Amino acid sequence: MTTPNDPGQETNVPPETGRTLYSRADLRKVHNISESTLQNLWTDRENNGHPPVTATLDGVMHWDGEVWATWHHELQRRRAAASTTNPPKLDGDPEELVGPAEAAKICGFADSATVSHYVKNPPEGWPEPDDWDVLPTRRRPKWKRWRLWQYLAERKGRGHAGGRPKGRRGLAYPYQGDERLTLARQALAANPGAKNADLVAGLQVQTEKTYSRTVWNLILKSAREHPEE
Template sequence: MPRKTGRTLYSRTDLRKVHGMSEPTLQNLWTDRENNGHPAVAETIDGVMHWDGDEWARWHHEFLRQRAAASTKNTPKLDGDPEEMVGPAEAAKVCGFADSATVSHYVKNPPEGWPAPDDWDKLPTRDRPKWKRATLWKYLVDRKGRGHAGGRPAGRRGLAYPYQGDERLTLARQAISANPGAKNAELIPQLQEQTEKTYSRPTWNLILKAAREHPEE
């Protein structure tokens, strides 16, 4: 992990080790960079691509947050520091569960994809599991079923697809229609000027992806 002008540069091998991700996942993220806003290469060293470690981490946390929001019919709690450790009660809120009983059950009998705790609190009578918020966001993104009954997710809050009915999706469709062939990088600046609140590039990339996949209501 070389350091250049105060930055730590990560190769894909470094990202795999630091973030616990597979090579195919990292390759897919890079391949889909036009849609997902993946950071540009910071420097190529001895023929190997490197990215700014801090920039990549910030982007990936936002990417997970947006994907998690679109992957569950429940209302997950997706604010907060991605590196913050949370116990079962807060973990239930992050995942959109009714209460912490589901989390406690999953710890003892984990369904497919349920993450192992990132750490434990040593209490007088028991050990309490803790997870990073980002770990739970990743679970929401990766899980195959919806809720606890299985099946494919219909989208955030029961929508047929991500951002259905969102005024930003309408703006994205209009921008694509008015600028056929334009890349996301060309459309995002003008979209950012059309909303009162400023949304990040990863957010707009996901909205534009939804607009391209669903050009009409």
């Protein structure tokens, strides 16, 4: 991490601003986000509103750390709201640490039993706890709100608070038999050579429930790899 008034740094930000700048490597460490996810967010910036580069230091792109974090938290909140038919609780401070009871409310679970089960047998994408409360007889996990929003946004399955819906196991490939995969195949057949960004908007209006761009990108990926049943 660096600030734009570091000596010898080339920057397009006035030195007096004093903003803390993060490179992609910094974002990966600070927010515990993979390199591939950060790259995908930047690639899809025209659709997701990714903040512009604040400065280029020694040829490396940097972003205002506070601006980037605020944008990313709100992105996860919106995507989480679009990814479930259950009523998730998506208000509150993104960085606040919450225990199992509040985590259940965030995810739209009936109670904290599902959260406790996920800690022991996590479904795909379930986040590792960010911290633990040490109690006399046990440890209680805690998560940052935005990590749970991110789980909701990116989990597999449709409108199901418990991860993948029944019957998902044993599929030959992702989304096999899913009506959305059929829609994606039809869109690809009708628009050969089109990019995902050009197709998602049209696909989103063809289903009763609105799914995030991330979900549709995964469906389109499967449709490209498996154009026929």
